Amino acid sequence: MSEEVKKREPLFSAKNRKLLTTPLGKNNPITVQVLGICSALAVTVKLEPAFVMAISVVAVLAIGNVVISLLRNMIPPRIRIIVQLVVIAALVILVDQVLKAFAYDVSKQLSVFVGLIITNCIIMGRFEAFAMANKPWPSFLDGLGNAAGYGLILIIVAFFRELLGSGTVWGYPLFEKLGIYSVGYENNGLMILPPMALITVGIIIWVQRYKNRELIED
Amino acid sequence: MYSNGYIFRFAIIMVVIVAAILSGAAMVLKPFQERNATNEKMQTILEAAEVSATAENAQEQYSKYIATELVVDMEGNIIGQYQDGKMVSGEQRAFDVKLKEQLKNLQDFKNGKDVQVLLPIYIFDDGSRKLNIIPMQGKGLWGPIYGTIALEGDLNTVYGAVFSHKGETPGLGAEIATKDFQQQFKDKTIFDQNGNFVSVKVVKGGVANSNINPAHGVDAISGGTITSDGVTDMLKNTFELYVPYFDKQQ
Numbered sequence: 001m002s003e004e005v006k007k008r009e010p011l012f013s014a015k016n017r018k019l020l021t022t023p024l025g026k027n028n029p030i031t032v033q034v035l036g037i038c039s040a041l042a043v044t045v046k047l048e049p050a051f052v053m054a055i056s057v058v059a060v061l062a063i064g065n066v067v068i069s070l071l072r073n074m075i076p077p078r079i080r081i082i083v084q085l086v087v088i089a090a091l092v093i094l095v096d097q098v099l100k101a102f103a104y105d106v107s108k109q110l111s112v113f114v115g116l117i118i119t120n121c122i123i124m125g126r127f128e129a130f131a132m133a134n135k136p137w138p139s140f141l142d143g144l145g146n147a148a149g150y151g152l153i154l155i156i157v158a159f160f161r162e163l164l165g166s167g168t169v170w171g172y173p174l175f176e177k178l179g180i181y182s183v184g185y186e187n188n189g190l191m192i193l194p195p196m197a198l199i200t201v202g203i204i205i206w207v208q209r210y211k212n213r214e215l216i217e218d
Numbered sequence: 219m220y221s222n223g224y225i226f227r228f229a230i231i232m233v234v235i236v237a238a239i240l241s242g243a244a245m246v247l248k249p250f251q252e253r254n255a256t257n258e259k260m261q262t263i264l265e266a267a268e269v270s271a272t273a274e275n276a277q278e279q280y281s282k283y284i285a286t287e288l289v290v291d292m293e294g295n296i297i298g299q300y301q302d303g304k305m306v307s308g309e310q311r312a313f314d315v316k317l318k319e320q321l322k323n324l325q326d327f328k329n330g331k332d333v334q335v336l337l338p339i340y341i342f343d344d345g346s347r348k349l350n351i352i353p354m355q356g357k358g359l360w361g362p363i364y365g366t367i368a369l370e371g372d373l374n375t376v377y378g379a380v381f382s383h384k385g386e387t388p389g390l391g392a393e394i395a396t397k398d399f400q401q402q403f404k405d406k407t408i409f410d411q412n413g414n415f416v417s418v419k420v421v422k423g424g425v426a427n428s429n430i431n432p433a434h435g436v437d438a439i440s441g442g443t444i445t446s447d448g449v450t451d452m453l454k455n456t457f458e459l460y461v462p463y464f465d466k467q468q
Contacts, residue, residue: 045388076220076228083232090236094243101250104258104273112385165389192389 019141023149029122030153031205036122041194047170049109050158054151060091061123065143068131084127092117157200165191266368266378267342267349286341287312294462312338317355349377356452359444360385373464379403391445402436408457415461417454420446
């Protein structure tokens with residue numbers, strides 16, 4: 001009995017904390033692993049949908065990681081990808097239905113992109129790389145961390161795209177209130193288009209690697 | 219190693235469990251989703267008449283202002299009238315008419331099948347003005363676009379227009395859902411001076427640079443040509459169906 005207690009590591013041991021924090025910075029799924037770019041381009045025109053998207057991915061990835069981790073010893077390896085896909089699809093449909101019922105306006109803005117969480121490479125990547133080989137609690141933290149890392153970048157990108165593309169922050173007309181338009185400033189329509197999200201992500205990657213030299217591969 | 223039998227059993231059990239969870243969730247959430255959709259429809263109808271309603275008071279505002287709902291057929295006869303919360307004549311309530319089904323019926327009708335196309339009209343009345351609100355659906359670039367147009371009592375002048383879409387390009391086609399675009403429709407007319415049906419056209423390059431009468435044209439969206447054309451087609455195709463009814467009312 002006492003031996004078993006000794007074997008157990010505390011819930012927030014250094015190792016577990018790391019699972020949660022490294023994806024936010026050093027091992028960010030978007031800027032370092034360069035995964036999940038597709039949806040980062042699509043939903044970052046405005047802050048609000050980006051935020052809801054981030055929350056949805058957190059829910060899907062954290063719960064999905066736990067489910068896969070619980071099933072990890074039962075899943076036949078030959079059909080594991082399909083099993084993972086079914087778990088993701090089920091969770092995504094649930095999220096979509098819940099949004100439709102309780103956050104109707106936002107769900108309309110996100111439209112197909114909630115469904116496209118299914119194709120988000122981060123999710124399957126974490127299922128396959130982490131949850132299939134780890135216990136539920138670390139898997140949960142890993143899912144939370146990776147989804148939060150993804151969401152963080154999404155929100156940063158959305159902030160700049162909304163500010164420069166529409167002159168607003170979370171729908172609040174900041175530039176108009178500051179009177180920037182009266183001195184001849186105009187919104188940059190290019191920021192609304194997907195390519196600028198790629199460039200924004202590129203700039204974030206550049207800044208991050210400039211600050212953290214160990215990320216630079218030669 | 220896992221046997222084939224195990225793999226099949228695992229797959230079957232998993233799929234059954236997932237299906238049960240999902241259908242359970244769908245059943246529980248359906249009333250909420252339907253209420254959202256109903257509220258949204260009411261809000262849109264009221265918005266065309268420039269009455270803003272929130273999701274919370276949509277039902278109340280709707281029953282206050284929209285006292286009459288009509289369903290007319292393609293010959294212009296009224297085949298359903300819903301008034302003050304009950305059917306006065308006919309069986310079909312305008313609010314329950316699904317535009318998508320009617321578009322399909324219209325297609326069948328054009329192909330020579332004997333089907334009836336139901337055309338809904340909402341009569342807005344706030345005591346001082348009477349508006350005829352017509353819902354419509356058409357095709358944009360990526361998916362369906364929707365419109366709700368309020369015509370004044372003369373059944374000719376546009377009082378207000380609201381457009382929405384399923385997935386048009388943000389910043390381009392999606393601009394049809396903005397106030398700036400919709401405001402242009404105010405006071406446009408769908409019949410010319412001689413009483414011929416012309417609809418309202420969304421003009422690429424701007425009405426000022428074209429030979430279209432400004433009374434029947436609005437400026438298109440730069441970079442959103444296909445969506446703009448979709449709006450033009452939707453307006454023309456829909457109003458066209460109502461012309462027999464309009465004629466009978468004059």
